[in-house]
Amino acid sequence: xxxxxxxxxxxxxxxxxxxxxxxxxxxxxxxxxxxxxxxxxxxxxxxxxxxxxxxxxxxxxxxxxxxxxxxxxxxxxxxxxxxxxxxxxxxxxxxxxxxxxxxxxxxxxxxxxxxxxxxxxxxxxxxxxxxxxxxxx
Amino acid sequence: xxxxxxxxxxxxxxxxxxxxxxxxxxxxxxxxxxxxxxxxxxxxxxxxxxxxxxxxxxxxxxxxxxxxxxxxxxxxxxxxxxxxxxxxxxxxxxxxxxxxxxxxxxxxxxxxxxxxxxxxxxxxxxxxxxxxxxxxx
DNA sequence: ATTAACTCTACTAATTATATAGAATTAATT
DNA sequence: AATTAATTCTATATAATTAGTAGAGTTAAT
Numbered sequence: 494x495x496x497x498x499x500x501x502x503x504x505x506x507x508x509x510x511x512x513x514x515x516x517x518x519x520x521x522x523x524x525x526x527x528x529x530x531x532x533x534x535x536x537x538x539x540x541x542x543x544x545x546x547x548x549x550x551x552x553x554x555x556x557x558x559x560x561x562x563x564x565x566x567x568x569x570x571x572x573x574x575x576x577x578x579x580x581x582x583x584x585x586x587x588x589x590x591x592x593x594x595x596x597x598x599x600x601x602x603x604x605x606x607x608x609x610x611x612x613x614x615x616x617x618x619x620x621x622x623x624x625x626x627x628x629x630x
Numbered sequence: 631x632x633x634x635x636x637x638x639x640x641x642x643x644x645x646x647x648x649x650x651x652x653x654x655x656x657x658x659x660x661x662x663x664x665x666x667x668x669x670x671x672x673x674x675x676x677x678x679x680x681x682x683x684x685x686x687x688x689x690x691x692x693x694x695x696x697x698x699x700x701x702x703x704x705x706x707x708x709x710x711x712x713x714x715x716x717x718x719x720x721x722x723x724x725x726x727x728x729x730x731x732x733x734x735x736x737x738x739x740x741x742x743x744x745x746x747x748x749x750x751x752x753x754x755x756x757x758x759x760x761x762x763x764x765x766x767x
Numbered sequence: 768a769t770t771a772a773c774t775c776t777a778c779t780a781a782t783t784a785t786a787t788a789g790a791a792t793t794a795a796t797t
Numbered sequence: 798a799a800t801t802a803a804t805t806c807t808a809t810a811t812a813a814t815t816a817g818t819a820g821a822g823t824t825a826a827t
């Protein structure tokens with residue numbers, strides 16, 4: 494499941510992607526437009542900025558805007574930024590790999606092999622869903 | 631990601647599925663054989679029993695054994711039993727549906743529509759992975 | 768009666784999720 | 798230069814969940 498943070502991030506990105514080219518949205522606009530608690534949203538936007546998905550302009554008349562194209566921002570990206578690994582166990586993860594503490598023979602672990610399959614399939618689907626593709630639906 | 635509970639459940643089922651037909655495994659056997667904390671495993675086996683995946687024999691010489699065929703127990707089943715919804719948000723879930731509190735127009739929610747797609751794809755893959763198929767790998 | 772297994776309920780400790788608060792910084796405008 | 802309105806940063810709070818432990822009770826074979 495997605496955390497609220499990840500869900501709010503997606504909603505905020507969808508909001509930004511639907512503004513006119515060059516428009517700069519205030520946090521308050523996004524908060525009201527997408528129904529996200531403002532102070533929580535502030536943190537989320539900062540994380541999206543550190544992830545280079547959005548950028549911001551400071552001071553009066555400042556705000557946020559998409560840095561990447563809406564078709565380049567995938568569900569996989571946002572999941573990884575806010576909720577971490579896409580794989581079902583860390584031992585099967587590409588970007589968040591960690592060995593299981595209870596596992597003695599990872600290379601022969603049949604559970605892990607199954608989860609590698611799932612990870613590849615899931616990743617394929619999640620990479621294919623972008624902010625742009627969501628708007629079209 | 632899977633919880634430890636779900637991972638341990640899968641490992642316990644894999645252990646049981648690899649015993650000889652008719653063999654009854656003590657909790658201690660499974661705990662040692664699959665490297666799972668015994669007291670924690672007790673709870674997990676009870677949940678698996680309530681889910682009708684395993685059954686047990688009480689008293690001395692008692693223990694656990696598979697109730698369903700190893701090819702009928704899917705990853706989707708175990709995920710749902712221990713970790714709940716497979717969908718990325720409750721509003722996109724078949725078995726654990728709940729509306730989003732921050733959503734006003736679910737039927738037009740583009741995020742939800744995208745997540746329905748993912749859910750269907752993920753489910754297809756997860757239903758296809760069974761205890762039996764894992765052993766073969 | 769004893770032993771050795773499952774069963775059940777409650778509890779605990781650590782972590783994570785979901786925010787909120789408030790001061791600091793930045794930049795446009797008056 | 799002062800004011801205003803925005804982002805930025807750090808800290809804190811609180812609630813829920815996770816991961817596991819403890820211990821008493823029940824069952825059935827010997």
